[in-house]
Amino acid sequence: MTDERYLRLLSEKFPNAQAVVTELINLRAILSLPKGTEHFVSDLHGESMAFIHMIKNASGVVRKKVDEVYGYSMDEEEKRALCALIYYPDERIELVKRSFESPTPSVPEGKSFDSITEWYKRRLSQVVEVARAVTIKYSRSKVQKLLPKDYSYIIGELLHESHLELKDRNTYYNAIIDAIIETGCADQLLIAISYLIHGLTIDTLHIVGDIFDRGPGSAKILDVLSTVRDYDIQWGNHDIEWMGAMAGNLALLATVLRVSIRYANIETLEEGYGINLLPLANFAMTVYGDDPCTIWQTKDFENNPRLTRSAQLMAKMHKAISIIQFKLEGQTVLRHPEWKMSHRAILDKINYGAGTITLDGKCYPLQDTNLPTIDPKSPYALNQYEQDLMNQLWRSFRKSEKMQRHLRMLYEHGSLYLVRNGFLLYHAAIPLNADGSFTEADVCGKHVSGKALMDRTEAVIRQAYYGEGKAKENALDYMLYLWEGEFSPLYNKDRMTTFERYFISDKASHEEKKGAYFALSDDEHICEKILSEFGLDPATGRIINGHVPVRTIKGESPIRAKGKRFVIDGGFSKPYQEKTGIAGYTLIYNSHGIQLVEHESFESREQAILSGSDIHSRTLLQDFSGKRIRIKDTDKGKELLEQIESLEQLLAMYRNGSLRER
Numbered sequence: 001m002t003d004e005r006y007l008r009l010l011s012e013k014f015p016n017a018q019a020v021v022t023e024l025i026n027l028r029a030i031l032s033l034p035k036g037t038e039h040f041v042s043d044l045h046g047e048s049m050a051f052i053h054m055i056k057n058a059s060g061v062v063r064k065k066v067d068e069v070y071g072y073s074m075d076e077e078e079k080r081a082l083c084a085l086i087y088y089p090d091e092r093i094e095l096v097k098r099s100f101e102s103p104t105p106s107v108p109e110g111k112s113f114d115s116i117t118e119w120y121k122r123r124l125s126q127v128v129e130v131a132r133a134v135t136i137k138y139s140r141s142k143v144q145k146l147l148p149k150d151y152s153y154i155i156g157e158l159l160h161e162s163h164l165e166l167k168d169r170n171t172y173y174n175a176i177i178d179a180i181i182e183t184g185c186a187d188q189l190l191i192a193i194s195y196l197i198h199g200l201t202i203d204t205l206h207i208v209g210d211i212f213d214r215g216p217g218s219a220k221i222l223d224v225l226s227t228v229r230d231y232d233i234q235w236g237n238h239d240i241e242w243m244g245a246m247a248g249n250l251a252l253l254a255t256v257l258r259v260s261i262r263y264a265n266i267e268t269l270e271e272g273y274g275i276n277l278l279p280l281a282n283f284a285m286t287v288y289g290d291d292p293c294t295i296w297q298t299k300d301f302e303n304n305p306r307l308t309r310s311a312q313l314m315a316k317m318h319k320a321i322s323i324i325q326f327k328l329e330g331q332t333v334l335r336h337p338e339w340k341m342s343h344r345a346i347l348d349k350i351n352y353g354a355g356t357i358t359l360d361g362k363c364y365p366l367q368d369t370n371l372p373t374i375d376p377k378s379p380y381a382l383n384q385y386e387q388d389l390m391n392q393l394w395r396s397f398r399k400s401e402k403m404q405r406h407l408r409m410l411y412e413h414g415s416l417y418l419v420r421n422g423f424l425l426y427h428a429a430i431p432l433n434a435d436g437s438f439t440e441a442d443v444c445g446k447h448v449s450g451k452a453l454m455d456r457t458e459a460v461i462r463q464a465y466y467g468e469g470k471a472k473e474n475a476l477d478y479m480l481y482l483w484e485g486e487f488s489p490l491y492n493k494d495r496m497t498t499f500e501r502y503f504i505s506d507k508a509s510h511e512e513k514k515g516a517y518f519a520l521s522d523d524e525h526i527c528e529k530i531l532s533e534f535g536l537d538p539a540t541g542r543i544i545n546g547h548v549p550v551r552t553i554k555g556e557s558p559i560r561a562k563g564k565r566f567v568i569d570g571g572f573s574k575p576y577q578e579k580t581g582i583a584g585y586t587l588i589y590n591s592h593g594i595q596l597v598e599h600e601s602f603e604s605r606e607q608a609i610l611s612g613s614d615i616h617s618r619t620l621l622q623d624f625s626g627k628r629i630r631i632k633d634t635d636k637g638k639e640l641l642e643q644i645e646s647l648e649q650l651l652a653m654y655r656n657g658s659l660r661e662r
Contacts, residue, residue, distance in 0.1 A: 007650050008659070016661035017654040020647050026141075027640050027647070031632040034137040034591030036203025037061065038420075040566075041586050042427070042546025043210040045238070045573030046268060048217020050583065050602040052224055053615060056087040058201035059586035059597050060617040065133050065201070070126075080612030081109045082126050089194040091609045093187050120186045124177050127193050128158045134200045135159060137591065146199050146229070148192050154180065155193060199229055206418070208546045209236025209427030214573045216265050218242075219272030222406045225413075233414040236427040236546065237483060237490040240461070244479030246397060246407040247465050250390050251332050251480050253397060254325035261318045263575065264298045273403045277317070279392045283385060284316035287373060293319045295367050295502060299575075323373055324390065326499060330380040332480050338442055339481055346499045347379035357503065364504045411465055416458040416489065417534070421589070421634050424534050428547040429492040429517040430454070436516075436526050438533070441487035444478055450533045454489060457482070492517055518548065527564035544568060544587060553581025558596065559621060570598060577601060583615070593624035 014020045039059060044051050057063065066079050066086075074082070085092045096109070100116045113119040135143045140160065147155050158176060180186050205228055212218045225231055235243070241259075244252035257280065260266050269275040293315035330345040343360075350357045355369035373383055382390065397403060417426035430450065431439035438450035448456045461482070463475035482488045484496035492515035500509040520526045521543075528538035543565040550558045550567050558567045568587055571580030583601040587594065600616040607613040631637045653659040 007646065007653060010646060010650055011659060011662075014647070014650060017651055020651045020654065024644060024647050024651070026139075027644050030139055031630065031637055031640055033139060033631050035421075035629045035631050035634050035636075036138070037201065037588060037590040038204045038206060039202050039586055039588055040206045040208060040423075040425070040544055040568060041572070041584065042208035042544075043236070043549070043569040043572055043576075043584075044207065044215075044218075044221055045210055045213055045576070046215025046218040046221070046265065047573045048215065048220035048224070049605055050572060050615070051217075051221050053087070053602055053605065053608060054584075054586065054599075055202065055205075055224060055228070056198055057083070057614060058198070059588060059599070060615070061201045061588070062086055062130070062197060063614065065130055065197075069129050069133050077612075078109065080614070082123070082130075083614065084609060084612035085123060085190065086127060086130065086194045086197055088605070088609045089191040093190060095609060117181055120181045120190075121177055124180065124186060124190060127190055127197075131155075131193050131197055132159055134197050138200060143196070143200070146196055151185070151189060151192050154185075154189065155196070158193075202228070203230065205231040206420070206425060206544075207231065207233045208425050208544055208568065209234050210238045210546060210569075211236075212242045212268075213238040213259055214263055214265065214575050216267035217272075218268045219402065219406065222409055226409060231413060232418060233410060234418055234425050234427050235410070235414050235416055235461070235490070237488075239410060239414070240479055240482045240490055243407060243410055243461070244464065244476065244483065246403055247476060247479070248394065248398070249332075249464075249476050249479050250394060251325060251328035252483060253394060254321050254328055254390070255483070257321045257393070258318065258325050261314060261321065262298055264314070273397075273400045275393070275396045275400060275403075279389055280317050280321060281313060283389050284320040285313065286385075288316040288319055288370075291316065291319070291370050293368075296322070319368075320373075322502065323371065324382065324386055327374075327380045327382055327386075328390075329480065332477050334380070336477060336481070339485060341481070341485065344484070344495060345380070347374060350374075350376075350379070352376045359500070359509065362509075364506055364509060366503045367505055368503060407465070411462065416461065417454050419534055419536065422536060422541050423544055423589075424531060424536055424541060425544045426454070426489065427545065428490050429515060429521075430530055430533075431487045431489060431492055431515055432517045432520055432526070434516045436520055436523075436529065439487055439515075444474055457489060486515070521545075521565060522560045524561040524564045527561040531564075542566065549576050549580050550585075551579055551581070552598070553579070558585055563623075566596065568596075574601075585620075586617075591629045593629070594621065595619055595623075596621040 014023060037058075041051075041054065063079070063083055066074075066083055070079065096119060097116065100119075109119070113122070140156075143159070144152060144156065154176065158173070180189050205225075207225075211221050211233070233239070241252050241255055245256040257269070257277075260269055266277060270277060293312070296315040296319040297311060298314045298318060326347055330347055333339060333341045333345045346357070346359075349359060350366070350371075352371070352374070355366050356363050357366060358364075373386060375381060375383075417424065419425075431441060431453065433439050438453070440447050440449040441453060443453060443456040444460050446456050460475045460478050463471055464479055467475055482490050484491055486492070486494050494513040494515075497510045497512055504510070521530075527543055530543060531538045531541040542563070543561075545565065545567050546569040548567060549569050549571055550556050552570065558570065560567060566587055568585040570582050570585035571577040572584035577583055582598050584599045586597045586599065588597060596619070598618045598620050602615050603613050631640070650659070654661055
């Protein structure tokens with residue numbers, strides 16, 4: 001029985017029996033509706049244009065709806081034109097209007113139109129028909145909540161005019177369309193209905209880690225996410241790197257700068273967040289003005305026309321912040337001997353006179369021996385100029401309103417893992433021993449494994465932002481361990497060989513040994529063990545990961561462990577597409593079942609608007625049971641059933657007189 005105190009609180013919202021009955025009818029009706037469509041993507045890595053297009057075309061779902069509605073009655077060219085309008089209504093409308101205003105109109109449409117009025121009539125009718133196909137499995141109240149206030153009545157009438165007789169319905173419908181055009185509201189209605197389609201073709205969006213690094217649009221991705229009705233994020237290692245930097249871990253702040261410069265991707269910092277990199281540029285020129293910085297050249301510099309700095313300056317900035325990063329990492333590692341990472345404090349292992357370094361008993365010559373800012377007697381200490389520089393950069397991070405707003409979004413909508421509708425979502429790994437047992441690790445003073453390790457780690461991540469005092473300081477330090485620690489569920493390798501990749505030519509020293517999880521998790525029995533650990537049915541549950549790019553080009557499959565695990569990192573980010581051979585995956589879970597969709601590279605936003613070009617996708621898997629999945633079959637359904645039980649008890653209290661109606 002529900003606690004009577006809770007029922008009395010519930011009566012504040014439902015003050016009489018009739019209010020309870022109305023809500024019970026509503027909830028029971030909702031339970032019978034088909035479940036909404038969930039989309040799962042991972043490893044976006046700042047590829048904002050492709051991500052935005054994926055949101056607009058719902059990973060190909062919108063085009064499928066157009067095909068379902070119009071089939072062979074509409075040719076391919078007009079279907080592309082209609083889809084372009086739905087994806088980018090603002091821009092497409094302006095393009096069409098300019099075309100009609102031109103002395104020699106050339107409308108980029110599949111069907112020629114005699115006038116803009118004819119175009120409006122046809123496109124409004126078509127967009128409404130697609131919207132009907134999308135909204136059919138949702139309650140009218142849910143659709144109503146997504147409509148703009150000014151046009152909710154009109155759109156509602158267009159979508160739900162089937163209560164009239166056929167002849168009257170057509171007359172009424174056409175009268176609404178005519179009135180919309182005559183009153184100059186057609187643009188706003190087309191835009192509003194298109195956004196409604198966007199909002200309902202993706203009912204819930206799951207991002208399984210790594211919004212940041214590599215591509216230039218991480219800030220844009222988070223801006224777009226803030227407009228999505230229902231989304232969640234399972235933090236990836238690159239997200240934790242940025243979250244730690246945004247929260248004040250200076251070693252990770254230096255890492256963010258180094259990675260951004262290394263990949264010629266400072267646009268996110270400067271344009272996305274307004275971070276002033278001039279102090280770093282001035283410092284780098286002062287210290288390394290005569291240094292050619294040969295090994296510090298940024299990757300793919302020549303293919304980034306937005307960069308305004310010279311390649312030489314970028315190389316000097318790259319070197320300057322890298323040396324600072326190695327110092328700050330060393331300081332942090334030495335503060336925490338419990339991490340057992342003293343071997344990754346590198347700078348005291350250099351023979352500065354000989355220009356060599358000894359690691360794991362082997363001596364290597366350094367590729368760069370010009371290290372003027374390192375004091376061999378105190379190699380991890382920042383000099384005064386470096387300290388002042390880091391203070392300036394941290395102030396810039398802290399004062400960036402957008403950066404702090406995005407950090408709050410990452411915490412409010414994020415988690416280390418998620419259990420939802422039979423799926424277990426986490427970005428990288430559950431640390432395992434070689435025999436398949438769960439690794440026990442020290443997470444800020446508590447020895448934990450399996451689910452307890454994930455729960456404890458998430459608590460520490462939250463403490464790094466919300467905590468106070470020494471506990472907050474330790475948690476903020478631990479963000480660095482999560483970025484590169486052996487038993488971090490976000491990394492899970494024995495070492496991160498960043499220093500070796502810069503300074504040592506022998507590639508054997510660059511090896512990073514993966515944890516046992518990455519080999520064992522392709523075994524269905526291991527996956528079943530993990531699913532059971534998190535309270536899921538091992539027979540029907542599934543794991544969804546990102547983190548490791550699937551090399552489709554080499555024959556690798558995203559479907560692992562006989563279908564128990566999906567790895568959906570397909571190279572959304574362009575730097576990875578040479579390895580994967582594709583441009584990402586989307587896992588789609590709708591009322592019919594599961595689809596795994598493989599995407600080709602996105603051409604450009606401009607071409608999508610102008611010619612209706614789209615991301616070409618291929619369905620790799622369709623797992624449809626034949627039985628329609630209803631809301632009652634989902635986790636949301638379980639919540640609604642609990643609400644129904646409480647409401648039934650409240651109704652009984654009203655009817656037996658133990659609670660007075662109001």
